[in-house]
Amino acid sequence: MSNQNLSRDEAATRSALITTHSYDVSLDVWQAADPDVAGYTSRSVINFSASEPGASTFLDFISSSVHSVFLNGKGLPVSDVVDGSRIRLDNLQAENQVTVTGTALYSTSGEGMHRFYDPADGQCYLYTQYEPADARRVFANFEQPDLKAEFTFHVMAPSEWQVSSNGVEALRTQLTSDPATSRWDFAPTKPMSTYITTVLAGPYFKAEDTWHGSLADGTVLDVPLALYCRASMAPSFDPEELFRLTRNGLDFFNDLFDYPYPWGKYEQAFVPEYNLGAMENPGLVTFTESYVFTSRAADSQYQGRANTLLHEMAHMWFGDLVTMQWWDDLWLKESFADYMGTLGVDRTTDWETAWVNFANNRKAWAYVQDQLPTTHPIVADIPDLEAAKQNFDGITYAKGASVLKQLVAYVGFDAFIAGSRRYFRDHAYGNTTLADLLAALGAASGRDLAVWARQWLQTSGISTLTSEIDEQDGVLGSVSLVQHAEDPITGRQEPRPHRLRIGLYDFDAAGALVRTDSVETDVDGERTVVGQLAGKGRPALLLVNDEDLSYAKVRLDPHSEATVRSSLGAITDPMARALCWTALWDSARDAATPAARYVEAVQRFGPAESGIGVLLNILGNAGTAIERYVPAARREEVRGSFLATAAAELRQAAPGSDQQLAWARTLAATSRFDAGQLGLLRGLLDGSTVIEGLSVDADLRWNLWHALAAHGQDNPEELDAELARDNTASGKSGHATALAARPDPRVKAEAWGAAVHGTALSNQLLSATIAGFNTAPAELLAGYVEPYFECLEQVWTERSIEIASRIVRGLYPAGQDLDGPGAAPESHPVIARTDQWLAEHADAPRALRRIIIEQRSQLLRALKAQAVSA
Numbered sequence: 071m072s073n074q075n076l077s078r079d080e081a082a083t084r085s086a087l088i089t090t091h092s093y094d095v096s097l098d099v100w101q102a103a104d105p106d107v108a109g110y111t112s113r114s115v116i117n118f119s120a121s122e123p124g125a126s127t128f129l130d131f132i133s134s135s136v137h138s139v140f141l142n143g144k145g146l147p148v149s150d151v152v153d154g155s156r157i158r159l160d161n162l163q164a165e166n167q168v169t170v171t172g173t174a175l176y177s178t179s180g181e182g183m184h185r186f187y188d189p190a191d192g193q194c195y196l197y198t199q200y201e202p203a204d205a206r207r208v209f210a211n212f213e214q215p216d217l218k219a220e221f222t223f224h225v226m227a228p229s230e231w232q233v234s235s236n237g238v239e240a241l242r243t244q245l246t247s248d249p250a251t252s253r254w255d256f257a258p259t260k261p262m263s264t265y266i267t268t269v270l271a272g273p274y275f276k277a278e279d280t281w282h283g284s285l286a287d288g289t290v291l292d293v294p295l296a297l298y299c300r301a302s303m304a305p306s307f308d309p310e311e312l313f314r315l316t317r318n319g320l321d322f323f324n325d326l327f328d329y330p331y332p333w334g335k336y337e338q339a340f341v342p343e344y345n346l347g348a349m350e351n352p353g354l355v356t357f358t359e360s361y362v363f364t365s366r367a368a369d370s371q372y373q374g375r376a377n378t379l380l381h382e383m384a385h386m387w388f389g390d391l392v393t394m395q396w397w398d399d400l401w402l403k404e405s406f407a408d409y410m411g412t413l414g415v416d417r418t419t420d421w422e423t424a425w426v427n428f429a430n431n432r433k434a435w436a437y438v439q440d441q442l443p444t445t446h447p448i449v450a451d452i453p454d455l456e457a458a459k460q461n462f463d464g465i466t467y468a469k470g471a472s473v474l475k476q477l478v479a480y481v482g483f484d485a486f487i488a489g490s491r492r493y494f495r496d497h498a499y500g501n502t503t504l505a506d507l508l509a510a511l512g513a514a515s516g517r518d519l520a521v522w523a524r525q526w527l528q529t530s531g532i533s534t535l536t537s538e539i540d541e542q543d544g545v546l547g548s549v550s551l552v553q554h555a556e557d558p559i560t561g562r563q564e565p566r567p568h569r570l571r572i573g574l575y576d577f578d579a580a581g582a583l584v585r586t587d588s589v590e591t592d593v594d595g596e597r598t599v600v601g602q603l604a605g606k607g608r609p610a611l612l613l614v615n616d617e618d619l620s621y622a623k624v625r626l627d628p629h630s631e632a633t634v635r636s637s638l639g640a641i642t643d644p645m646a647r648a649l650c651w652t653a654l655w656d657s658a659r660d661a662a663t664p665a666a667r668y669v670e671a672v673q674r675f676g677p678a679e680s681g682i683g684v685l686l687n688i689l690g691n692a693g694t695a696i697e698r699y700v701p702a703a704r705r706e707e708v709r710g711s712f713l714a715t716a717a718a719e720l721r722q723a724a725p726g727s728d729q730q731l732a733w734a735r736t737l738a739a740t741s742r743f744d745a746g747q748l749g750l751l752r753g754l755l756d757g758s759t760v761i762e763g764l765s766v767d768a769d770l771r772w773n774l775w776h777a778l779a780a781h782g783q784d785n786p787e788e789l790d791a792e793l794a795r796d797n798t799a800s801g802k803s804g805h806a807t808a809l810a811a812r813p814d815p816r817v818k819a820e821a822w823g824a825a826v827h828g829t830a831l832s833n834q835l836l837s838a839t840i841a842g843f844n845t846a847p848a849e850l851l852a853g854y855v856e857p858y859f860e861c862l863e864q865v866w867t868e869r870s871i872e873i874a875s876r877i878v879r880g881l882y883p884a885g886q887d888l889d890g891p892g893a894a895p896e897s898h899p900v901i902a903r904t905d906q907w908l909a910e911h912a913d914a915p916r917a918l919r920r921i922i923i924e925q926r927s928q929l930l931r932a933l934k935a936q937a938v939s940a
Contacts, residue, residue, distance in 0.1 A: 073154045074132065075915075076203065077454045078396055081214040084127055088162075088212065090219040091117045092258070095209045098226040099271055100251045102176065102185060103194040109134045109173040110183070114210040116169075116219075120162035129157040129170065130203075131210035132182070136172040143167075157210060170210035178832040179873050180345035182207025183269070186832075188342070189797050190302035195272035197341040197356055199349060202397060202458045205264040216395045216501040218261040225254045225269060232274040232298065236267055236353040238334050259352065260332060261499040263393050268351035270339050274298040277309035281317050281336065283324050291330055293320065298339035299362050302798065306364040312338065315376050318418040319383045323410075326487060327387050329494045336386075338379070342799050343834040345872055346462075348378050350385030350407070357382075364800065365769035368728040370683035373421045380418070381411030387494055395501040397458035401448045401527070402507060404462070405470025408432065412471070423644060427683040429618040430648040432468040434687070437623060437656065439464030440532040442927050444920045445558050448473060448527045449504050456917035459871050465530075472621040473526045479569055479619055480522065481515035489514035525566045531557040533566055533622040535593070535615065539629070541608045549603040551593050551614065553622075568593040572600060573616030573646060574609035575633075583633070583640040588616055610637075613646055623656045624649070635667070639675040648684050655691050658699060659931065664939040665699035666708050668692065673715045682728040689736045697743060699935035702887040706744070713740045717747050725763025734764060738773035742780040742811070742845050751777055768796045772804025779808040780845045803838040810842025813850060818843060822854060825877060826861050833872060840880035848885060855883045855900060859907045866918045875921060882925035888936045895933035901926060 094115040101107040112133070120127070132155045139146040141159055151158045159168060176185035176196075181204045186195045198208055206213045223235040229244055229252040237256035244252045259267075276298050283291040295316060297309045316336065324331055333352040344358035361375045388410065389403030412432075415424040439445060448470045452458050478486045489511035497506060504527065508519045533555040540547040553565045574587040586609065589602040610633045614624045626634060634641075634650045641647040658668040672692040679685040696709045716737040723730035734754075741747050751774045753759025754766050766774075775792060778784045786809065793805040810821035821843040824831055831839060844851070858881055866874045886900050895901070904926045908919065 073156050075454050075456050076130070076213065078398070078452065081216070081396060084212065085214065085216050087121055087125055087127055088217070089119045089121075090212055090217045091119065092220045092222070093117075093209075093211065094222045094224075095267075096224040096226075097174075097183075097208070097269060099183075099196060100226045100228060102196055102271070103228065105187070109175045111171065112174040112209045113171045114169065115167065116211065117165075117167050118212070118219075119165050123162060123164050125162050126158060126160045127162065127212075128159060129168065129210045130155060130206035130213040131157055131170060131172060132174075132204075132207045133210075134173040134175050136170065138169075138171045140169040141166065155206065168210075172210070174208050177207065178343075179870050180343055180833045181870055181872050184341075184343060186342045186799075188300055188302055189799060189802055193273050193301060195274065195300060195342060197270050197272075197339065198268050199345060199356065200265045200267065201346075201349060201462075202265055203455045205267055208269070211264045213264050215263040215265060215393050215397070218263055218393070218499065218501070220258045220261055221267050222258045223254075223256045223267075223269060225256075225271060226251060227254065227271045228252075230273060231271055232276050234270045234296070234298070234337060234339070234354055236262070236333070236351060238294070238353075257334070262352055262390060266349075266351050266390055268349075268354050268356065270298065270341070270354060270356070273301050274339065275301050275304040275307065277307070277313075279309075279313045279317075281320050283320055283331065285324060285330055286328065289330055291324070293331055294335045294337075296335070296337040298337070298341075299359060300340075300342060303340075303359065303362050303364060306362055307340075308363075312379070315379055315419070316383075319380045319414055322414055322418045323383060323387065327494060328491050329387060329391070329498075331386060332391050332498075333386060336383075338382075343832055345833060348382045350382045350389055350403075352386060352390045355382045359799075364798070365767040366731055366765045368682045368686065368731055370427065370681075370686060370728070373415065373419075373423070373427065373683065376419055376421070377411045377415050377424070377427075379411075380414030381407045384410035384414065388490075391494060391499065392497045393501050395503050397452040397455075397461065398450055399503055400450070400452070400458070400461055401466050401470040402502060402504070404466045405448065405474055408467045408471035409474040423681055423683065425618065426644045426648050426681060428471075429645065430652060430681075430684050430687050432464075433472055433618070433621070434652060434655070435464035436468035436472060436621070437464075437532060437652075438659075440469060440530065441558065442924050443558055444924050444927075445530045447530050449523075453916075456871060456915055459875070460917045460920050469621060476526070476569065476620055477511075477519075477522070481511060481517055481519075485515035486511065522567075525564075529557060529564050529566070530559050531555060531564060533568070534625060535568070535622045536625040537572075537612060537614055537627045537630075539608075539612070539627055544608045546603050546606050546608055549600045549612075551591075551598045551600060553593060553596055553598070563596065565595050568615075568620040568622060570614070570620040570622075571616040572603065573611075573613040574606065575611035575613060575641065575646065576607075576609050577637075577640070581640060582642045583611060583637055584642055585616070585646065593620075611641075611650075613649060615649065617645060618649060624653050625657065625662070626650075626653050635671060638671060639678040644681050644684070647679075648681065651684060651688055655688075658695055658935065661699075661931075661935045661938040665695040665935050666704060666939060668695050669700070669708055669712055673712060677715075677719050677722070677729075679729075682732065685729060685732050686735075689732060693736070693739055696740070697885070698932040699939065701936040701940040703891075704939065709740060709744050710746055713737070713744050713746055716740060717750060720764070721761060725761075726765075727763070730761075730764055731770075734770060735773060738770065738777050741777035745781050745783075748778060748781060748783055752783070768798070768801060768804075771796070772801070772808065775804065775808045776811055776842070776845065779811040779842075780813065782813050784808065784812070799834070803834055806835050806838040807842040807845075810839045811845040813846055815850065818846060818850060818854075822857070822881075825881065826857075826865065833876065836873065836876055837880065840876065844880070844885065848887065851883065851885070854881070855903060858883060859903060862907070862918065862922070863911070863914065866915060871917065875917075878918065878921045879925065882922070882929075884925060884929050884932075886929060886933065888933055888940065891940050893937070895930055895937055898929075898933055901930060901933070904929075 098111040241255040279295040340359040348357040388406040493510040
């Protein structure tokens, strides 16, 4: 439907005209378990006022059909007022009530009301997911964040189900006419935006608890807590630990923000086939059920779950209590929540590596995103909903959080929190823009933040800091930091101010590389002389941005790089070690050094890396380097050596350790492209090879099957038998991936058809099928380049934006190699074909073009890295 893409201007016009007061929403899902029933009855009663009586506006409703529309008691002709996803409302009064009844559709894309059938027991589960604008798939509404209202939900569902929503359950009534069906009535909420309303329904396992909190003024809070997961996953659920994290987080944020938790209850549901990590629905947060660990999980995965839990909890204030006016200021909630999630893990748990993992993982995501030609300022230009959907990215989350970390250092933590508290008090249950936050922080800190905001929030691109060192007889003379900060969009040099530390590291008597000194300095402009370093002894390692205070890439000077490449494992400080790993990776990605040298570093120092989050990250990077950045002529040699290291370290790692698990996963992933260790993989699967402490559980088994299938070392009967053994949602995904990975032209054709032309695959199975399809030699996929470009417009038009984005991004022919030594990356046939499509489709939707441009950029980066390595 062409009118689904609401523009910022349309939203502004509508919010200038109307003010929403309340919604009363009834959803009838009692027949949801019947797969032949495609939809459910949805009824919205909306009370709102209009500033211009006699004016017109419209509602949003993406439905199967609209049955009736009543405006101020008068029935409107449905055929006249319904236009695609919009319902026109004319001749408004000062105060209005509109009632819309229709049939909404269940989803398999994770958008709107998602319906999932558990393969383990056949049970039906429902949940909703709306961000940025899919509440209109469930009930008629004014779908934009600045039209807040109170919401009252009523749900008809099977009596044995669990049903929940944002509000506290007020009444549950079993129907006398049909005892198998009940009606749940929920209490009205405080004012909130449509995109954070939610409904959960199904035979979920439920655990309950209570949080007792208090504020400095003596206010006492008793907040009901609940946790949900699918019944078949309950044996793997750990509610005690999740409740402990929840209580600690509520203690921390209530004290930190000095504003009582505002949403009455705090429930958390772990749901299947989720498109996000989690969603901050007030009173009922939803998470991906991959956080319910049914197989062995590394400590970093538990820490990551805690980070997400606290990220979403911070949203109860940043995002829910105070919400951005429009999606331009999405960062107002996501950047803050990303920062607060890491701060929460650091302050409320026993993990001591929260900021290390932030630097090594989240920040790395931002660095990648900020070097794409489609990067954008943290405060972005979002003209419409399709653009908003694409901006849930590394800039909005991780770069924004990194910049906030700098802001805290700039204004001081106490001032930052004081400003946040004022922000909550001044704008509770309202909507804000950048100016509102800067006013609150500026008042608390006494600083004018306009210049800071322009330099960091309203420009794009990443700075690269390089140290230039003059020394004589082992003594530092002039040390300068050179800043290169070209804006990828404008091409202008935009040097930014940095407050950072420079660490000096030398070897101690035991051979450890330890910090012996550090200086703190301000960097501004293209060149900054660091006078504090003059006269100091030349250290073995001079580490710019020590402790990761600023947001910038760092190039190691030649002497320091030589130290890192020979002695990285001797660095005792986890953060310093992680920053050195990042510097090596950035150098490889930027084609400043051959990618094989990064792989060599991982082979040499990875086995001694104690931080499991860092280890998993560098092993993943090594895999990317081998398959994308190492030239084809050297790839088999580099991959074979790396695979041999993985096999050896799997056997040598401490039994049952996270490191052992990491090397096992790496062995399976690398073996998809190399047959050298297939005998070991087969032995692990059939039990003929036993490695002490290694749990060959469901997740690992499917990874092993994926590798075997990629070499044709399996058959459908074996995969079906494995699925029978693990008949779960994750098992179905593993099965789909392995089936599509088989190196058979007919298999690839079937996978392509199912992904591009079929509609039977759910979001999760679509991604699994695409992953299997892409596991193939280049020659087997060469015939799909032209079909890819031919199908783009049709896919984007006919599929939902979530599904279309997965197809367009996932099937781009990215696994390309240079056409031989000396070939120009820019003239590669796939690059040329991409440029042709972009030129011929200048008027294609911006969101579609953005994905294509980003994929082209990633491919070009890989080809340039191959060229340098060659």
